[in-house]
Amino acid sequence: MAEAPSGERPPSWATIYDAPPPVKYPYDPAEALGDLPGVHYALEQFLASHMVESEEYCHKSDEKKERLYFATGYGLIQCVKGLMSYADEDLLSAINHTRHGNLVASQHRKKAGLIGSILGSAGLSSHTQFIKSMTDVERHAELVYAESLFEKALLGIVYSGDWLAFIKEALNMRTTITIYRQLGAFLDEADAAYAASLQNGGETTTTTPPPPPPPTPAAAKSPNASSRPPRRTEDPRIDAHFRSGVYLGVGMCNIILSLMPGKLQTLVELFGYRGERRVGLEMLMRAGGWDSASDSGRQDQDAGVVEAAEEGVRRTICDMALLIFHLVLSSFTVEGVDVGVAGRILEWNLKRYPNGVSFSLSSSSSLFPHSPPPSPSSLLPPLPSLPPPPPPPPFPPSRKALTHPHPHTGVFFLFGAGRLALHRSQPRQAIRYYTQAMASQVQYRNLDHVSFWEVAVARLALWEVGARVPGGDVVVLKGQGRGKGRGKGKGEEGKGKEGEKEGGEGGGGEVEEVVGGSAMCWRVLEREATWSKSIYSYGLAACLLEDWPTDDLASPEGRKRKEERMDEARGLMARVPVVRQKIAGKSIPLEKFVARKARKFAAQGNRLLLPALEVAYVFQAIAHAPRAVLVGKMLPLVRRALARLAMYGEGTGVSAAQVSVSVNGNGHGEEGSVPPTPTTPYTPATPFTPSTPAPPKSAASLASGWRIGAVMGRASRGAKAAQGAGKLGVERYEGGAGEYWDDLCLARFLEGVCLRYVAYPDPDAVPDPEEKIEEGMDVPQEEAARGAEEALRAVFAYGPKIELDHHLVYHAHYELGRLLACQGDFEGAKAEYELVLSGKTLEVGPSGRKGKYSMENALHIRTHAALDALQSASGQNKHRA
CATH class of the missing domain: 1.20.58 (Methane Monooxygenase Hydroxylase; Chain G, domain 1)
Known part of the structure; x- marks a missing residue:
């Protein structure tokens, strides 16, 4: 536990454990809540990046898997591992353990009568009277049963991949939601009765006898428990662990239901289910006291926050759910999003998990003072035996804690810090957080894949698409191996061949990994990760097709390397449609998209226009790109594509007079024919206002609009140029007219998107004071907005000519x-x-x-x-x- 100077309050985030809580043997189901401190400790260890130690502690604490909280807690760890690896054997193991945990919880539940059970499951009874009649252990068992049922249903949907399994697991989800609603109603009723009793002079209006609170080790008692006033009127007889579980379940159910599409929401409402997002967020915030915590403008930002010594065991999971909503799901929804709340939650939890305390598991006597007897007495019926837990996937040898050479920061909250930085359009800072997340743990390689995915997107936001990045971030790991793929990472063009040899399969010594550009990150994912080989292959191929700053086409070696890169891209594109997956019998939309693009690549003679920039749009990297990158890298790239299109046809907004090109026998322009981006001062053309109606579908009217000289290199054109005079003709463009109009609309669309974010950055963006834009390259807001509207309306004008996109x-x-x-x-x-x-x-x-x-x-x-x-x-x- 963190020490505080004499007379001062310890920080609210200080850990409450200075040793692993003892586990009592033999197990008595009536005392199941005595395991709550141990499960709380295991969760802290897991979130402090000691995942293997946490798993081993849960396993050794309950080798027979008969304890309510240890059996289900161990199943939750297997669930996380299965979803991270997405491997069939891990998912199947997770399903078995969560099913077993669900059985254990069912054996601890209070048995309902037949009629009451039918009415309760159908939602025709409030069921609160039945919950009131339960003991404290039975109420916890009801909560744990709902949690394990949800985990089992989620794993079943992911593993089975067929529609019938989805229907079956959806029914389990319905049972889970019903239980959570009943527990939430019980909690509201108990709090209301307690508040009424206070108003009536302290006379209790409820008949429920006060249950004993869950046992807490002496070290876990907060010195501030009596000094901090309650945040709201709550029945003190209901323990914080149960409350946090109800808050988590009711909150998540409301948010999930509120995120459903309108037609599906209408369908579930027929069964009596309705999601209130505001209520869901409020419940999740209540677990950590964030609903009453001070905002970022107050001096004492911990005021009102639930202290670690007084929190429920599921409080941190509630915090993580809030971070996922505000920082991840905010890509698809708007209502209720508050990045400021996410920032406060992250700040507090990053203080809590800067370096977790770990204890050696080499000797069971230090952790388990009362060794379990050969045949412990139990009031529960015998449980089916489970196979031994599978070994962790490519994990290093177990280490002895307290001797680790560098502190372990909570990897999950570093992920959140990276997402927050990306939301603020600070991709460089986000990459630092993700590389720190890689260095913070050495046990679950799958967690590194999350970092590589995010870094790949952040590199796209910086338009660093190549394998190598000057001054790239380096992850140095001392005394730990990381499995295949770890090492110096300096193989040819970032392939990491040398890295694989030096990293080996794990071991000691100093291991170093360079986190390079987007292509390097996609390569690691394509080689190691299993979530979506289709997306990883396409992401890598798209980056390989782009020009890299390291390209040296003047030398034979440089041309050879680029040709090898193109050959690799062709092979990857051929794989994309083959390695697609399904969830609940349905194809993944993003995989369908990249498969279509891969087929288009083959149909067009192994060619795509601006593939990496399109990927950047899909993953919202353009939305989070710094202004200097938008005007200095992305827009010039689009201009060069438009300049090439201008040689053949209309609608580009680029003067044909700017392009000097020699034509080969196929009518294709030679490489290097597009002039470099000019840096002439910005000059607007015809006045344009947002109220101007959409231009007619003629190139002449489209070409008479606004121009950007500094960024897009446009020049005014006469009527003959606007009508296509001096053009080579769209029929001579690459694969013909069809490809021309598809490429034109894609280029104009990306132009419009980039200019929109130049004019109106993301509302959460925080400009970097060190960001510098080359003189004469910036674009005023009004003119950028005009150009964005013109470019987007050009897509409408030429949309009927699109063949594929x-x-x-x-x-x-x-x-x-x-x-x-x-x-x-x-x-x-x-x-x-x-x-x-x-x-x-x-x-x-x-x-x-x-x-x-x-x-x-x-x-x-x-x-x-x-x-x-x-x-x-x-x-x-x-x-x-």
Whole structure:
């Protein structure tokens, strides 16, 4: 436990354990809550990056897997491992252990009568009287039963991959929701009765006898317990551990139901289920006291926060659920998002988990003073035997704690800190957090894959697509091995061949890994991770197809390396459609998208336009890119693509006179024919206002709009140039006219998106004071907004000529709605959103009028969220619409 100077309060986040809590043997189900301190300690160890020690402690504390909390806690760890690895054997092991934990919880539950059970499961009874009649252990068992049932259902959906299994597990989800609702109603009723008793002069209005509180070790008692006033009127006879579990379950159920699409929400409401997002967030915040904690502007930011010594065992999981909502799910929803709350939660938990205290597990006597007898007495029926737990996947040899050469920071909250930095458009800072997360733990390689995914996206936000990055972040690990793929990481073009040899399969010595550019991160994921080989392969291929700063096409060696890179990209693209997966019998939308792009790559003669920048849009890297990257790297890249398109046809907004090109026998321009980006001062052309109607579908009207000289290198054109005079003709473009219009609309769409974020950065963005933009390259807000609208409307004008990428039209309407909302034109934004949700085919040709377009469901979710933000009564989220 953290020591505080005499007379001073210890910090609210100070750990309450200075030794592992003892475990009592033999096990008595009536005293099941005596294991709560041990489970609390195991959770602290897990979150402090001592995952293996936590798992081993749970296993040794209950080798027979008969204890309520240890059996289900061990099953939860297996669930996390299975979802991280996504390997069949890990998922199957997790299913077996969660099923066993569910059985243990069921044996601890109070048995209901047949009629009461039917009415309760059907939601036809409040069931609170039955819960009141339970003992404290039985109420905890009811809670744990719902939790383990949810885990089992989730694993079953992921593992089975068929629709029938999804229906079966959905029924289990329904049972879980029903139990949580009943427990939540009981808690509300108990608190209301206690509050009424206080108003009646202290006479209790409830008939429930006060249950004894869960045992707590002496070291866990808070010196501030009597000094801090209660935050709200709560029945003190209900322990904090039970409360935190109910808050977690009721809160998550409300949030999950509120995130469902409108049609599905209507369906579940027929069964009596409705999700209130505000209620869900309030319940999750209540577990940690964040609903009454001071805001970031107050001096004492810990005021009102539940101290670690007084928290419920599930409080930290509630905190993590809030972080996931505010920092991850906020990519698809708006209402209720508060990045400031996420920042306060992260700040507190990063103080709590800077270096967890770990204890050697080499001797069981220090942890288990009362060795379990050969045949412990038990009031429970015998449980089926389980196979021994599988060894952790490529973990290093077990280490002895207290001798670790560097502190272990909580890896999960470092993930949150990285997401927060990315939300603030600080990808460089985010990469530092993710590399620190890699160095903070050496036990679960799958957790490193989370960091590599996030770094891959952050590198795209910095437009560092190559394998190597000058001054790249280095992770140095001393005294620990990391398994295959670890090492110096300096193989040819970032392949890490030398790294694999030096890293070996784990061991001692100093191990170093360089976290390079986006391509390097995708390569690690494609080689090691198992979540989505399809997406990893496409992400790597897209980066390989881009030009790298290290390319030296003037030398034979440089040309050879680039050709080898292109060959590798072709092989990866061929794999993308083959390695797709399914969940609940349904294809993953993002995998369907990359598979379509891979097929398009092959159909176009192994060619795609701006593939990595399109990936950056899909993963919202453009949204979080610093302004200097947008105007200095991304927009010039788009300009070069438009300049090449301008040689063949209309609609690019780039003067054909700027392009000097020799044409080969196939009508293709030679490499290097596009001039470098000019740095002439910015010059607007014809006045343009947001209220200007959409231009007609003619190139002449599109070409007469606004120009950016500094960034896009545009010049005014005469009528002949606008009509296509001096062009090579779209039929001579690469694969013909069809490819031209697809590429044109993609380039104009990406141009519009980049300019929109130049004009209106993400509302949570925090500009870097050290960020420098080259003189003459910046774009004023008003002109960037005009250019964004012109580019997006160009997609509408030429959308009917698109052959494959019809989704660009619908995404362009969504992005135009975002732009209009930022400008305060809420009615115009609403009209664009309603077009996306209308189900109409909009500005697409005959080939786009059948079936779904790519990423349709994801776009509808984001559009619904933006529309809800516009219609918010408070109006506080309209800037996020």
